[in-house]
Amino acid sequence: MRKLYFLLVLLFITIQLTAQLKKFQVEVPQAPKFKITDSIQSFTLLNRSLTPEFKNYNEDSLQVAFFRKNFDANLILLDSITSDTTLRVLGELLYDSDRFDIVIPVERNIPRNLSYIKTPSPLDWNYVEEMCDLYKTDALIVLENIATRVVTNYDLNKEYNAYSSYKTHYASIDFYYRAHWRIYYPKSKNIIVDFIMNQDTVFWDNFEYDLIELFKGLPSVKQASTETGIKIALEFSDIISPTWLQETRYYYVTKKAAIDKSIKLASEGNWEEALVNWNQYTNYGNSATRSKIMLNVALAYEMTGDLPNSIEWAQISSQKYYREVTNHYL
Numbered sequence: 001m002r003k004l005y006f007l008l009v010l011l012f013i014t015i016q017l018t019a020q021l022k023k024f025q026v027e028v029p030q031a032p033k034f035k036i037t038d039s040i041q042s043f044t045l046l047n048r049s050l051t052p053e054f055k056n057y058n059e060d061s062l063q064v065a066f067f068r069k070n071f072d073a074n075l076i077l078l079d080s081i082t083s084d085t086t087l088r089v090l091g092e093l094l095y096d097s098d099r100f101d102i103v104i105p106v107e108r109n110i111p112r113n114l115s116y117i118k119t120p121s122p123l124d125w126n127y128v129e130e131m132c133d134l135y136k137t138d139a140l141i142v143l144e145n146i147a148t149r150v151v152t153n154y155d156l157n158k159e160y161n162a163y164s165s166y167k168t169h170y171a172s173i174d175f176y177y178r179a180h181w182r183i184y185y186p187k188s189k190n191i192i193v194d195f196i197m198n199q200d201t202v203f204w205d206n207f208e209y210d211l212i213e214l215f216k217g218l219p220s221v222k223q224a225s226t227e228t229g230i231k232i233a234l235e236f237s238d239i240i241s242p243t244w245l246q247e248t249r250y251y252y253v254t255k256k257a258a259i260d261k262s263i264k265l266a267s268e269g270n271w272e273e274a275l276v277n278w279n280q281y282t283n284y285g286n287s288a289t290r291s292k293i294m295l296n297v298a299l300a301y302e303m304t305g306d307l308p309n310s311i312e313w314a315q316i317s318s319q320k321y322y323r324e325v326t327n328h329y330l
Contacts, residue, residue, distance in 0.1 A: 029242030252292035275300035291321035
């Protein structure tokens, strides 16, 4: 099972005698809206949203149906591919976050006869445990409900100049969506996330002098529906998995081989041993030197995922000898 703390994207650490303060780039996680307990390292993803009202629409036939309405429509569109795309894309996003392992079963649809306008009652805990045991995961993510409303619009106008007039064409596609997600944690028998996305919108439009070019610049209704499913997955992924930001981190070279041995260890990704070595020398030298080593210790704690100790040692370093780089780090 992969563990997520900090992903080093660049760590070219070299000892240069001309300067003591060095820097490197890391990607650090930003906490999501819903913090998932560390005891959950893996999910099974299931789809409970497909009712008998859903249909796998043929892309061309669907587009022709909208053209016959002069591309002026306002209706509920329940596309089964959109629903399945939402689940599959969520799985890819969660896996790529490096926070979770993901299982999406081939048989991932939970049968239901309830209308799309109603969200089903929570799953039975025996079923939840059975699914998690079957796929060897810690918890269950279920897309309980999904629905989209599509509003299309087409306008034909004219533009005039001194000599003639030109036809202008404008069209737009709005997808409003509603989705309901639950995360079931069988160990505690709790629904740890029960989240509804309601009346959010995805929008496309285009303006052209040629009607064919107008619709070339727009997705088909089927494509727009699928892209809406991707947007739903992105939104839910963002609220339960960490996002990554690139940050600059600093460390000090002391020019003492025994102390700077930690730099080589860190450059090899061995932050645990680097921390152990730096910790031996936190009382070495004068207060200025000790503060540098203490800041290195703070960095090593951060890189091993221990933020409380990282903050504590950065504060001790700042108290020992004030530096702006330490203040910035805090």
